[in-house]
Amino acid sequence: MSERRVAINPLRTIGAATLGMLATIGQLTLFMLNSVSHFVRPPIYFRLIGRQMIDVGYYSLPVVGMTTLFSGMVIALQSYTGAERGGTEDAALAQVTSVVLLAVTRELAPVLAGLMVAGRIGAAMAAEIGTMRVTEQIDALTTLSTNPIKYLVVPRIIAGLTMLPFLVLIGDIIGVFGGYVVGVYKLDLNPALYVQKTYETLEFLDIFSGLVKAAVFGFVVTLLGCYMGYHSSGGAQGVGAATTNAVVAAAILILILNYLLTQLFFGI
Amino acid sequence: MNDTPPKIRLKNLHKRFGEKVVLNGLNLDVGKGESVVIMGGSGSGKSVSLKCLLGLLTPDQGQIEIDGASILGISEDDRDQINRKFGMLFQHAALFDSMTVLDNVTFGLIRGKGLMTSDAERVAYEKLEQVGLDRSFGPRMPAELSGGQRKRVGLARAVALEPEIILFDEPTTGLDPVMGDTINELIVKCTRDLGATTLTITHDMASARVIADRIAMLYQGKIIWAGPTDQVDASGDPRVDQFIHGRAEGPIKMEVRRL
Numbered sequence: 001m002s003e004r005r006v007a008i009n010p011l012r013t014i015g016a017a018t019l020g021m022l023a024t025i026g027q028l029t030l031f032m033l034n035s036v037s038h039f040v041r042p043p044i045y046f047r048l049i050g051r052q053m054i055d056v057g058y059y060s061l062p063v064v065g066m067t068t069l070f071s072g073m074v075i076a077l078q079s080y081t082g083a084e085r086g087g088t089e090d091a092a093l094a095q096v097t098s099v100v101l102l103a104v105t106r107e108l109a110p111v112l113a114g115l116m117v118a119g120r121i122g123a124a125m126a127a128e129i130g131t132m133r134v135t136e137q138i139d140a141l142t143t144l145s146t147n148p149i150k151y152l153v154v155p156r157i158i159a160g161l162t163m164l165p166f167l168v169l170i171g172d173i174i175g176v177f178g179g180y181v182v183g184v185y186k187l188d189l190n191p192a193l194y195v196q197k198t199y200e201t202l203e204f205l206d207i208f209s210g211l212v213k214a215a216v217f218g219f220v221v222t223l224l225g226c227y228m229g230y231h232s233s234g235g236a237q238g239v240g241a242a243t244t245n246a247v248v249a250a251a252i253l254i255l256i257l258n259y260l261l262t263q264l265f266f267g268i
Numbered sequence: 269m270n271d272t273p274p275k276i277r278l279k280n281l282h283k284r285f286g287e288k289v290v291l292n293g294l295n296l297d298v299g300k301g302e303s304v305v306i307m308g309g310s311g312s313g314k315s316v317s318l319k320c321l322l323g324l325l326t327p328d329q330g331q332i333e334i335d336g337a338s339i340l341g342i343s344e345d346d347r348d349q350i351n352r353k354f355g356m357l358f359q360h361a362a363l364f365d366s367m368t369v370l371d372n373v374t375f376g377l378i379r380g381k382g383l384m385t386s387d388a389e390r391v392a393y394e395k396l397e398q399v400g401l402d403r404s405f406g407p408r409m410p411a412e413l414s415g416g417q418r419k420r421v422g423l424a425r426a427v428a429l430e431p432e433i434i435l436f437d438e439p440t441t442g443l444d445p446v447m448g449d450t451i452n453e454l455i456v457k458c459t460r461d462l463g464a465t466t467l468t469i470t471h472d473m474a475s476a477r478v479i480a481d482r483i484a485m486l487y488q489g490k491i492i493w494a495g496p497t498d499q500v501d502a503s504g505d506p507r508v509d510q511f512i513h514g515r516a517e518g519p520i521k522m523e524v525r526r527l
Contacts, residue, residue: 135360136359136360137362137363137365139362140356142323142324142351143322143356144376145351145379145381145429146379147344
């Protein structure tokens with residue numbers, strides 16, 4: 001019956017898909033508003049927030065450090081090959097330092113940290129909360145006078161919101177350091193001049209915009225991880241799907257929001 | 269006493285998911301201190317009615333009253349207050365698998381009742397002992413327990429808060445008959461001790477006969493028969509007879525459904 005309808009009227013399928021997507025967006029928005037409203041309403045579970053902050057912040061440091069280190073290094077290499085094609089040593093130095101600094105602080109550190117945390121933390125949150133959903137542990141929370149949003153979701157979102165900027169700040173330093181290492185030891189640029197040039201190029205907005213992006217990405221990653229897990233159904237397969245969706249949706253949203261935020265900060 | 273409202277009143281509940289009607293005008297009163305068992309086959313709407321009662325689902329139509337006051341459409345804070353009256357034993361116990369047995373049982377005591385950890389632990393060990401689990405179970409993780417032990421921890425966790433109403437979702441499912449009967453007896457003992465009102469859903473007749481003061485039979489989203497446990501064999505309703513004797517042939521035609 002339904003196959004025939006699809007064959008007869010493809011508009012029906014498109015309409016159903018559109019309605020489904022709109023419903024999901026609406027549901028996600030309500031979920032977000034509900035969660036945010038619990039940020040300030042007591043009781044606030046400080047211990048849980050602390051534990052999540054350690055998980056999101058501290059334990060993501062190696063991953064974020066490695067990604068930003070090698071990104072900074074490769075950018076130094078790339079921008080030097082671009083510069084040496086016709087220019088003086090000074091011009092090459094100026095180009096390497098400024099490209100490394102801008103690329104790392106504005107784009108690479110926040111975006112890569114966001115994507116890494118989406119894979120590491122967003123997936124884990126979706127899987128954990130999803131399993132709790134399908135084994136009725138979330139319902140059990142309700143019967144033990146504990147609001148599951150407050151207990152499970154809020155600490156995670158707060159951790160994402162606050163810890164990603166922290167990670168990105170560290171990532172900025174490591175990334176720029178990676179550029180320095182390649183610039184000085186591989187490309188034989190003057191170390192003192194490299195540091196001086198980097199300081200001269202550095203602007204507050206470069207760092208600040210990166211940190212704002214990081215906070216937004218941290219919010220998006222944890223919100224989607226929690227949302228997908230919270231609304232998962234159908235056993236192991238459902239939890240698997242929730243985990244995939246959380247990572248994919250977060251990654252896409254990070255890239256879209258990254259463009260919009262860049263436009264907001266630096267758009268002409 | 270007749271003018272006191274029933275502890276739980278489900279009035280004309282309707283709930284549908286898409287085109288599937290799950291509850292179709294369910295009516296049920298449960299008196300204070302009474303133990304009522306809702307029997308019904310798979311997909312008859314048993315679980316949905318419990319979820320409506322707990323506020324996890326909202327019925328499309330109808331009323332749910334606790335102590336005479338409607339609990340539909342109330343604020344979230346009021347709902348939290350109402351939920352304090354409830355305890356529940358879930359079908360697969362739904363223990364928090366990231367916590368030890370002891371932390372599971374103290375969870376509600378510390379967060380819900382605001383007990384000090386030491387007091388909560390004392391109560392928890394008391395309740396664990398009541399369900400036949402000694403102190404050595406305290407530090408164990410739920411994954412290390414058997415099905416029957418998990419159910420017992422779940423029961424201890426549910427009764428630890430001394431709720432006024434306790435809900436049981438298929439308490440004997442997945443247990444061997446002896447363990448099932450042990451759980452049944454523990455349920456009777458624990459709830460009688462508390463004087464709690466209980467509502468159980470099950471399809472296990474043996475369990476229903478032990479637990480229930482009154483049995484209600486749910487079929488196609490409606491209560492088709494309700495009466496004292498000792499009259500269930502003389503209900504005069506062929507559908508009830510078919511169910512309690514577990515016959516495939518009869519007026520209840522099982523839809524063969526995809527699980």
